[in-house]
Amino acid sequence: MGPKHRPAFVATFHAFGQQWGPAEGDRTDSEFWEERLPAEMAELAGGLPDKQKYDAVIVDEAQDFADSWWTPVLRSLRDEEKGGLFVYSDENQRIFARFGRPPVALVPLVLNHNMRNTRQIHESFGPLAPSRMYSRRGVGPAVRFVSSPPEDALEAADDAVDALLEEGWEPRNVALLTTGHRHPVQVERTDFHDQEGYWRTYWDDDVFYGHVLGCKGLERRAVVLCLNEDGSRDRARERLYVGMSRATDELVVVGDRDRTARGRRGCGEAARARLKACL
Structure with missing residues (x-):
């Protein structure tokens, strides 16, 4: 696989935002994770030039995504209407008390x-x-x-x-x-x-x-x-x-x-x- 076919960025949601410079916070503070951090990430992502945005984003363990996390993800796409969003989720592994859903229509494919x-x-x-x-x-x-x-x-x-x-x-x-x-x-x-x-x-x-x-x-x-x-x-x-x-x-x-x-x-x-x- 050549360099052009490799993902441009692979990391956690927190690190995804850190590349744009949002503030650090207490890892045990749910208000930081579900309110302040995603709000700051969304604002920063909205102001990014196209060359710093992505053609597609893949979200793994999406059953643990909070509602507020989807906005910065979508704003990081070069084209929010045509950009690729691929979501992998397993409701059996929802072990955090978060119940967010992506605010866009997705085509479900069930792995059985x-x-x-x-x-x-x-x-x-x-x-x-x-x-x-x-x-x-x-x-x-x-x-x-x-x-x-x-x-x-x-x-x-x-x-x-x-x-x-x-x-x-x-x-x-x-x-x-x-x-x-x-x-x-x-x-x-x-x-x-x-x-x-x-x-x-x-x-x-x-x-x-x-x-x-x-x-x-x-x-x-x-x-x-x-x-x-x-x-x-x-x-x-x-x-x-x-x-x-x-x-x-x-x-x-x-x-x-x-x-x-x-x-x-x-x-x-x-x-x-x-x-x-x-x-």
């Missing part, structure tokens, strides 16, 4: 085939999906469940990672993801490297430690999913769906089977029974 996970992994999180998908991957090892109360789940998850390494998995193919508090290794790496440096460690030849909130769209061949919360919080079903679907070949779930199935908000009784059986 799973090309990522083995059949065993696909079937394990199937009860969490509201619509039927079909696995196009081959068979693999059975999904393993390690029983542990939430307060002991981190230690049990560490043991599960050690077991995978002893079985011959290379560290660069293994990830440990949490649903509750972050793993101490993730906290340590973030404090040492800062947020941007932490994410660069994803490409290191080492086990990756992350949280399901930050790992949508990512994958590892082997994943240990640590359920270090009871499943009663908002978007718990979506968090579990995201975590279980990050493994392509082997999945180990660590947690309390009864509490996990019982606590999934948004699941009907039949789905909870199926989930418990799969785990």
Whole structure:
């Protein structure tokens, strides 16, 4: 692929605006993210010369886009009427409380085939999906469940990672993801490297430690999913769906089977029974 066929810019929504110079803000301040930042980005994008705008914009994980984020995206196009806008979204992975929709008509194309996970992994999180998908991957090892109360789940998850390494998995193919508090290794790496440096460690030849909130769209061949919360919080079903679907070949779930199935908000009784059986 030649230089002219490569994307001109690939980054997060925040970095998308930083190229135009908007102010920094507190990452924990929702008012900054959903009001002040997009308003400033929209104003700056509207004043850009055409040579700094884009022929097309691709938005991934669009289910987490706020309404206010679409305006700066559209204004960054050279031609808002004819410019290309391509949106990728999975409602099953809506794990933030944002409910924005693009203010333009889009042609929907539904992907109903799973090309990522083995059949065993696909079937394990199937009860969490509201619509039927079909696995196009081959068979693999059975999904393993390690029983542990939430307060002991981190230690049990560490043991599960050690077991995978002893079985011959290379560290660069293994990830440990949490649903509750972050793993101490993730906290340590973030404090040492800062947020941007932490994410660069994803490409290191080492086990990756992350949280399901930050790992949508990512994958590892082997994943240990640590359920270090009871499943009663908002978007718990979506968090579990995201975590279980990050493994392509082997999945180990660590947690309390009864509490996990019982606590999934948004699941009907039949789905909870199926989930418990799969785990």
